[in-house]
Amino acid sequence: MGRDRLLNPDISKALHFKTTQTKKGFSVSLTGAFEAEPCELRFPERIWEAFPGKKALMNELAYICTLPTPAILKYPAVAYNTPKPAFFDFYHHCFNQAIPNLVEEISSEKADTVHHRFNSIYRRFSVEKSDDRLPAIQGWDKKTVVLPFSFGKDSLLTLGTLKKLGYRVILVKIDERVLPRGQAIKKKMAKRMKTQFGFHCHTVENEIQLLCDYQVLERPETRLHQVHIYFVYFLALIPFCYYYQAPLIVFNNEFHHNLMRLHKDDYLCCHRYMQSREAVRGFADMTEELTASQVSIGNLIGVLDNFAIHRILHEKFPHLGQYQVSCHMEMNEYKQWCHGCYRCARAFVFFLAMGIDPFKMGFETSM
Numbered sequence: 001m002g003r004d005r006l007l008n009p010d011i012s013k014a015l016h017f018k019t020t021q022t023k024k025g026f027s028v029s030l031t032g033a034f035e036a037e038p039c040e041l042r043f044p045e046r047i048w049e050a051f052p053g054k055k056a057l058m059n060e061l062a063y064i065c066t067l068p069t070p071a072i073l074k075y076p077a078v079a080y081n082t083p084k085p086a087f088f089d090f091y092h093h094c095f096n097q098a099i100p101n102l103v104e105e106i107s108s109e110k111a112d113t114v115h116h117r118f119n120s121i122y123r124r125f126s127v128e129k130s131d132d133r134l135p136a137i138q139g140w141d142k143k144t145v146v147l148p149f150s151f152g153k154d155s156l157l158t159l160g161t162l163k164k165l166g167y168r169v170i171l172v173k174i175d176e177r178v179l180p181r182g183q184a185i186k187k188k189m190a191k192r193m194k195t196q197f198g199f200h201c202h203t204v205e206n207e208i209q210l211l212c213d214y215q216v217l218e219r220p221e222t223r224l225h226q227v228h229i230y231f232v233y234f235l236a237l238i239p240f241c242y243y244y245q246a247p248l249i250v251f252n253n254e255f256h257h258n259l260m261r262l263h264k265d266d267y268l269c270c271h272r273y274m275q276s277r278e279a280v281r282g283f284a285d286m287t288e289e290l291t292a293s294q295v296s297i298g299n300l301i302g303v304l305d306n307f308a309i310h311r312i313l314h315e316k317f318p319h320l321g322q323y324q325v326s327c328h329m330e331m332n333e334y335k336q337w338c339h340g341c342y343r344c345a346r347a348f349v350f351f352l353a354m355g356i357d358p359f360k361m362g363f364e365t366s367m
Contacts, residue, residue, distance in 0.1 A: 014077035014122070015070055019062040024048050026058050028066060028208050033075055034217075039207035041065065043239055047202070051239040053134035060085050060290070064231045065208040067091060068224040070121050071114070072214055077122040083130035087286050092119075094282070095227050098274050100267035102223040109222065111265045134291050137242065144168040144246040148233045149201055151186050151325040153309050153347075154252035158300050159199075160317030162250065170244050171201040172237050176209040176229065178216075182325075185336070189323050197319075204236045230274040234283055234297060241295045249287065251280055251299040254309055258302075277302060310350045322361065336362030 016032035025043050030036040041061060043051075051057070063085040070078045085091065096115060103109040145162060149155045149171040162169045173190070175183050190201040210216045212225035237249050257275035262268050270276040277299075284297040301309060314321040325336060326343040337344045348367040351358040358367075 014079050014124075015073065015075050016079050016081075017062065017066055018081050019058060021054065021058065026062065028062055028211065030066075030069075030211060032079070034073055036211055039210050040205070041208050041236070042205040043236075044202055047239050047243050050243050052137070052242065053132075053238075056086075056130070056132035056134050056290070057235065057238060059083050059130055059132060060087065061232070061235050063088070064091055064228045064235065065206070066211055067095065067228045068212050069217075071118045072212065072217055072219055072222055072224050074117065074219075076120065077124075079124040081126050083127045083132075084125040086130070086290070090282060090286055091228075091231065094231075094274060094279060097269065097279075098227045100263035100265070100269050101272055101274075102226060104264050106222060108220060111263070111267050114224070134238070134242075134294075136292050136294065137245070139245050140247045140294060141168070141245045142247060144170065144244055145248045145250050146170045146172060146237045146240045146244070146246045147250050147252075148237060149173050151189055151323055152252075153313055153321075153324050153326060154254060154301060156320045156324060157309055157313040157317065158250055158252040160313065160320045161300055164316075168244075168246075169199075170240055170246055171199060172240055173201050173203050174229075174233060174236060175203050175205045177205065177207050178209055178213050186325065189325070193323060202240065206232060206236070227274055230279070230283075234287060238287070238291065238295060241291075247295055249295065249297045251283070251297055252301050253280060253299055254301060255303055255305050306346070307350060307353075310347070311354055314351075314354060314356055324361070334364055337364075339363070339365055339367060 014032055015030060015034055018029045018031065020027050020038070022040055024045050025041045025048055027038040027040040029038040059082050062082050063080065095118060099114050100111045103111050103114055143166065145167050147155060147158060147162065147169050149159070150173065159169055173186065193199050193201070214220065214222045214225065234249050241247065241249065253275040257270060257272040258277050259271050260268055261271045273279055280297060280299055288296050326347055327338045327341045345367050348358050348363060351361055
């Protein structure tokens, strides 16, 4: 009897996620032991309307967008009205690999404790396996690529390089709805970039991220919400690949994320696993399997370190470098840099090292 209760806990006391298709994407609501109003993941309407694999993609995104929620809320059971995702094991492998990264800066969290909590959660799905698949289409254009875009140095250098090589680049920005001031600044920059260069930047609005935000959930500080966003960065781009017939999503992860580091609690693993070469290879394999080998993932800057990326961007593509934003910009009154984080300090020093006036790059005070 005790073992049965362990393997099949009372699901009425679980978290219940309900996924519903909408006009521009889908929504997820949370009921049961904890309740939250429906939050939506929204694509541009014409992109979503034309996408032929809605159900298959919803099955994956609905799960990955809420993967850390029960661990953050510390609930032992969760139920979904969607099928078990096709890449369930890979999602969990990545989450477990990334846990030492996530607890590094949180003094109250230990890797072993988080590992146990995450892996002991009971998860129930509507069915164990779905037959939904993304269809094969014709007319893929090898000179068109989709680029997840953030206005950081990495995506700006990747954009400049791809344009120099003659590619048509489809820019997609993910708005996670948790950094409103930063997003407002990027929205203005996207408008200016379109006027100056003709680059149009699409936006995917991911309200579901709020269901993983520890402040919204009124829980202690944690970084567990940072793993699944990398899956969203390519899964949410697949409808754009189909719409523009672009067979490649180009990531922009720099070299130092691959370097091994001794983390807290004596865990030896990559500096940032979800941006490591191993993880990106896994993303590529997953994307090819999901899209019947029609779409893959590449990374142009994976051999470059931080300073090299800054230098190449500002020496070869200074017209794009002026748009660089590398911090969150939420708790200050500055226009482009917060002037209070290590990213800003590093960029300020790099500009000086390259002989570039930081004040011409948007800095307003000395660091």
